[in-house]
């Protein structure tokens with residue numbers, strides 16, 4: 171099986187935050203460049219190249235169930251190798267569940283890019299593992315994606331959310347939490 175290379179793609183360098191560089195999400199990195207020599211000016215500089223960049227790759231690059239998908243810069247979204255987790259709480263019983271979410275960093279210039287049929291198929295495959303989708307446009311704006319097989323209406327559900335800050339991303343509005351909880355439980359009945 172042939173391996174993949176980033177080539178001229180550097181979409182992750184714009185869309186994802188890099189804490190050690192104080193680089194926010196959806197912000198071009200100071201070291202980003204567009205060159206056939208590589209898209210990072212400090213890739214070979216051990217003093218400047220961030221550790222988090224060294225240990226990270228998108229799921230397209232690692233072929234993590236993405237064999238049929240296109241390079242991120244062509245489809246305008248990046249599937250993060252690291253998941254997020256969402257705490258879902260039933261206000262009546264106090265019961266909590268932790269949901270895994272695959273993070274999809276979406277270029278705000280193409281806000282509907284997450285509706286790519288190949289990505290939807292990918293999310294349906296994740297749904298079989300009870301993993302939902304979390305589309306991120308920046309550090310604050312996101313949309314939860316619930317696949318048809320995870321809800322009783324058997325349709326794609328998109329729940330926009332605006333968290334007040336990065337640390338509160340898992341504490342979503344009660345209505346959203348309740349909806350998620352009910353949909354997952356009804357699916358089990």
Ligand code: SF4
Nearest residue numbers: 176179180182228242
């Ligand atoms: S988004 Fe993926 S393919 Fe594009 S530069 Fe980043 S790691 Fe490489």
Ligand code: SF4
Nearest residue numbers: 183199201202210223
């Ligand atoms: S340091 Fe290099 S690899 Fe890391 S975000 Fe910036 S340009 Fe990309």
